Amino acid sequence: MLLNQAANDTVSFLEQKAADIRKDIINMIHHAGAGHPGGALSAADIITALYFHVMNIDPKNPKDEGRDRFVLSKGHACPALYAALAERGFFRMEHLETLRQNDSILQGHPDMNKTPGIDITTGSLGNGLSIGVGMAMLASILDKEYNVYVLMGDGELQEGSIWEAAMAASHHRLKNLIAIVDYNGLQINGWVNDELRIEPLEEKWKAFGWQVIRIDGHSMQEIIHAFSISKKMCCPTVIIADTVKGKGVSFMENVAEWHGKAPNAEQAKKAVFEILHGGENNVAFNKNVVW
Amino acid sequence: MSLSTRMSFGKELIEIAKTNQQFVICSADTKACGLEEFGKLFSGREFKFGIAEQNMMNAAAGLASCGKKVFVATFAVFATMRACEQVRTFICYPKLNVTIIGTHTGLQVGSDGATHMAIEDVSIMRVFPNITILQPSDAVSAQKMAHIAVDFNGPLYIRLHRNPSPDIHNSSTYHIELGKANVIRDYGNDVTFIVSGIMLGKVLEAVEKLLKLNIRAKVLEIHTIKPIDKEALIKAAQETRAIITVEDHTIMGGLGSAVSEVLSEQCPVWMKRIGIQDAFGESGDAEKLYIKHKMAVDDMVKAAIEIINKK
Secondary structure, three states: OOOOHHHHHHHHHHHHHHHHHHHHHHHHHHHHOOOOHHHHHHHHHHHHHHHHHHOOOOOOOOOOOOOOEEEEOOHHHHHHHHHHHHHHOOOOHHHHHHOOOOOOOOOOOOOOOOOOOOOOOOOOOOOHHHHHHHHHHHHHHHOOOOOEEEEEEOHHHHOHHHHHHHHHHHHOOOOOEEEEEEEOOEEOOEEHHHHOOOOOHHHHHHHOOOEEEEEEOOOHHHHHHHHHHHOOOOOOEEEEEEOOOOOOOOOOOOOHHHHOOOOOHHHHHHHHHHHHHOOOOOOOOOOOOOO | OOOOHHHHHHHHHHHHHOOOOOEEEEEOOOOOOOOOOHHHHOOOOEEEOOOOHHHHHHHHHHHHHOOOEEEEEEEHHHHHHHOHHHHHHHHHOOOOOEEEEEEOEOHHHHHHOHHHOEOOHHHHHHOOOOOEEEOOOOHHHHHHHHHHHHHOOOOEEEEOOOOOOOOOOOOOOOOOOOOOOEEEEEOOOOEEEEEOOOOHHHHHHHHHHHHHOOOOEEEEEOOEEEOOOHHHHHHHHHHHOEEEEEEEEEOOOOHHHHHHHHHHHHOOOEEEEEEEOOOOOOOOOHHHHHHHOOOOHHHHHHHHHHHHHHO
């Protein structure tokens, strides 16, 4: 794909922002002593693109009726969402350090009544697409043209309620509903297709009446292109994004153990260094570096 | 016999919809409460989900999160069990403005049998924070509840009944104030019947029989099961020192439990809970089922005599 200079600048900006968000994710989860780094890191590029390029949102008016909606169906990846909201100005960055602590606005899973910018409470897997169906249905009644973005994990596609929602979305021709599958291939106990096979995935979505776009979920260029064409469809769209669990941190990548474990101080330091300066393979890792 | 509570509620909701544009309906292919034609009457205001209650309940949450008042109508067994987690986590927890209409409750369902009789729905819904639970006792109170539901903001569960039941209340004088029990009879201080739902008719028969035996009873109608009117319960316990709860529902977790929870801590008195005793329902004539489950008028009379003798 040929990009002009402005588009190149956008991609560079978003890549830098995604790195900031990855750094925030590591720091937050380390500070909290618990959380889910693997799935937050795999979703970081997609969430960055949505909050800094794709979605029509206004941090000063987070409840605007005509805004685009985001549903984090894989609610455990919320550190990525919280970081994006803070970086985007929905609340102060200092809140990130309070993740999962008493009286924090940042719960272990998203809470629409506690956190500015969260459109809907989520966390229990398999429910987000149905919620997105309801949100998308109302747009025509409200006479608004907003889009609804639902980010799902691959493991949660094992839940039956996802497929109830998939059927409903195509039946009601919800072209303003755009789902993304963060296809990192891992769930807590191992590979998704070993635990309960979700393949053939593209064919499943097509059979349910969806337009399917397949992308590299870590290529900012492909992500923004996919969102751009998804808005022009006449039916619901699913973007199947091939991703890497733990993306950006060498020792977390493709390791199921990092689904729900907090890095200790040294691991966090190493992770942030890699995120900011490239992985161990690219840059000589210096434990004494100041960052 | 008048209308069933479910048809009375649905009919009134349609009447209200003619002048009130602020709410929408979600349905899942049932003939629950006469709202099947809602979409034809009010274009764009009914969303059909097919036989997929979890999706419907979540979509209702999605609709409500965008600022719309939403009614979800289906059988209570599906609303409270198939879609239980969706009600808890995506409606009650975020306090969304969704009214869940649960129909076909209690042994009164009759011939459909245990699979379609909700006898534990109140127990399930009552434990979720932020939810309000209402149950009418006849067509008149169901009609009033339709107005209350439309004006209500937040998670609300309305427990309705399949078959027609006798009219009890006078439409022009009957009043429902949310969270306030209604005193329906006050013959004296021998015993208080605390009842919710269509069993009120049987309780009224029982207190007349008791009066002939010179036993003077009170009757409290609990239309708001949650939050329950603690003050009224304590007052009744103090005045009569004997309480009988009556519900077409399991005695575990429903009205009887709710009353016990209040009185055991604040005013312990002799109690008897009339309702389904740790059993499933079954097919058959509802009146015969009430006799089998010791929920008939004579069982209430007997319970009153027994409990008064304990005082």
